[in-house]
Amino acid sequence: MLPEILDLSSVRAAYAQGLTPLELVEEVIVRCEAADDPAIFITRTPDDELRNAARELVARAPQPNSLPLWGIPFAVKDNIDVAGLPTTAACPAYEYRPEADATLIARLKAAGALVIGKTNLDQFATGLNGTRSPYGAPRSVFDKAYVSGGSSSGSAVAVASGLATFALGTDTAGSGRVPASFNNLVGIKPTPGLVPNTGVIPACRSVDVVTVFAGTVGDGIAVRKVMEGYDAGDPFSREAEPCTLPASGLRIGVLDGAEREFYGNKAYEALYDAAIERAKSLGATIVPFDYAPFREAAELLYNGPWVAERLAAVKDFIATNADDFDPTVRTIIEGARRYDAVAAFEGRYKLESLRQKTKVEWNKVDMLMLPTSPTTYTVEDMLADPIAKNGHFGRYTNFVNLFGYAAIAIPAGFDIAGHLPFGVTLIGPAFADEALASFADRMHRDVAAGMGKDRLAALPEASRVVEPDDGMIPIMVVGAHLTGMPLNHELTGSGGRLVRICRTSNDYRLFVLPDTTPPKPGLIHEPDYEAAGLEVEVWALPPDAFGRFVANIPAPLGIGKVTLDDGSSVSGFLCEAYAIAGAQEITALGGWRSYIRSLSV
Structure with a gap:
């Protein structure tokens, strides 16, 4: 039985227990057909094509969870190209059918993820509210009278409704964060340039970022890691640079009285204060x-020459098809005509002058914590005053990409009536993407707000983001110490915690060691071997417990460095080569759990 929200850990666990990608696809199709918001998708992947994609995945990688995103369903904002599906940017007259996937889509598919459809958005990604589309306005999953947030409206609602494990958005002014806040989700907004934009329709090309909506920080980070990496096809693509934050004693910048603005929303202001106390x-x-x-x-993005970048993205189309634009979107984009080259340079000078002033503030803090949006509105209120009220949503988001920062938006509770969700965003310097994650995850877990529409959902331990230097020592287990196996109590009883379920790289082999009680496997590294990788778990132990645990490991087993499928390495169980002579090899089964399950068939 799949949970209401299809988080990454739950789907992987279901696959480990025997669910097939085709069975999951059938469940996703049923959920999409039953969805109570008809404006989520612009184009769904045809059912038979989605079924075929599931079959092709299993033919390519037969073992469950043998790829980083094996069989994971995801949705794509309809300004990102997916081969074979139309791209519209929420403008029917603009529609084209790309022959190639955007670079990041190709990476996600290679990792095993399955595209379930293209989602609705504020036309040409211009807006933060989700009402500027001829395909309808997706609504908050908690109250259909309220906006979903935009421009990545359909993507957020697809995840929050339990239709997809994750979804892609784009973010220029906050479009990957505001919809997350309004739908009780995590929004991962990478450092500009970390994830390539090749195959993405630009809004403001110099500051656009592809984002991830997910149920947990750990899920979103896992997806971001698959997407990221330099791509020469994107002129703004960058290699990641080292960036760390203090492991303890974080200094978090918060709003003072003079700059606080919640537009009369006292409930959201109280939730922001509660988030500050939680961080403390x-x-x-x-x-x-x-x-x-x-x-x-922040004001420069819509009240400065950066608006001209929006015109640059569609200048040829608007010259011939101006009447096909949403009226508000057209007003904003055509407003760019009042800026000339001089204004562009002056705007750049002002931005750099402001950057110098922000350095004074950064000397005081390690990260910022701001309201993702200071308020929310009904669809009716938004349509009555579309530009000013949309601007309210961007008060604390618009500056982030202009300055090149990383950000993670997280849920921060519900208003007094338990009615509508609120969120905060943690913001760090460029390439602080990984460094922000552990504290963001702790904040999300501590508020106990659930995931998406399931506000009571417990966040899975397997998605927990381990703090980079919390004193715990990671160890990889492959057999009898796995969750639910006979020796798992040696980890849990020592204060250990499950960090993640993952796989080894493809150059390891697994054998059943003879005459062991309880039965144990032997993991061998063989550099010239090539398989699909083996399912393992990474746990974290306190230092003293780690020492005792390792000291009690019997020969021929020992601890060595094991490479995982994401390229990282961790200390874990390995076996001396002599012990596998004549032993049964079970590499093809994909892991010890599959072997144990095969014994009962």
């Missing part, structure tokens, strides 16, 4: 900072 309880030092230079930069 988790060990952070709270530092009020001057938001003024960040706010002034």
Whole structure:
């Protein structure tokens, strides 16, 4: 039985227990047909094509969870190319059918993920509210009278409704964060340039970012890692650079009284105060900072020459098809005509001057924590005042990409009536993407707000983001110490915690060691061997428990460095080669759990 929200850990666990990608696809099709919001998708992947994709995946990689995103269903904002599906950017007259996937789509498919459809958006990704589309306005999963947030509206609602494990959005002014906040999701907004934009219709090409909507921080980070990496086809693509944050004593910048603006939403203001107290309880030092230079930069995105970048993206199309634009989108884009080259340079000068002022504030703090959106509105209210109210949503988001920062939006509770969700965003310097994750995950878990529409859902332990330096030592287990196996108590009883379920790289072999009680496997590294990788678990142990645990490992087993399928390495169980002479090889089964299950068939 699949849960209401199809988080990554739950889907992987279902596959490990025997669910097939085709069976999951059938469940997704049923859920999509029963969805109570008809505006989520612009184009769904045809049912038979989705079934065929599931069959082709199993033919390519037969073992469950043998790829990083094996059989994981995801949705794609309809300004990102997926081969064979139309791209519209929510403008029917603009529609074309790409022959090739966007670079990041190709990477996700190679990792085993399955595209379930193209989602609705504010036309040409211009807006933060989700009402600017001829395909309808997706609604908040908690109250259909309220906006879903935009421009990545359909993507957020698809995940929050339990139709997809994750979805892709794009973010120029906050479009990968505001919809996450309004639908009780995590929004991963990478550093600009970390994820390539090749095959993505630009809004403002120099600051656009492809984002991830997910149920947990760990899920979103796992997807981002698959997508990221330099691509010469994107002129703004960049290699990641090292960026760390303190392991303890984080200084978190928060709004002071002068810069606080919630547009009368007292419930959201109270939830922001509660988030500040939560951060403090988790060990952070709270530092009020001057938001003024960040706010002034935010205003440049829609009230400065960067609007001209939106015109540059569609200048030929709008010259011939102006009447096909949403009226508000057309007003915004055509407003770019008042800016000339001089204004562009002046805007750049102002931005860099503001950047210098922000350095004073960054000297005080390690990261910022801001309301993702200071308020929300009904669809009716938004349509009555579409530009001003949309601007309210971007008060604390618009500056982030202009300055090149990383950000993670997380749920932060529900209003007094338990009615509508609120979220905060943690913002760090460029390439702080990984460094932000552990504290963001702790904040999300501590608020106990669930995932998407399931506000009571417990966040899976397997998706927990381990803090980079919390004193715990990771160890990979492959057999009798796996969750539910006879020796797992040696980990749990020592204060250990499950970090993640993953796979080895493809150059390992697995054998059944003879005459062991309970039965144990032997993992052998063979560099010239090539398989699909083996299912393993990574646990974390306190240092003293780790020492005792390792000291008690019997020969021929020992601890060595094991390479995982994402290229990282971790200390884990390995076997001396002499012990496998004449032993039964079970590599083809994909892991010890599959072997144990085969014994009962």
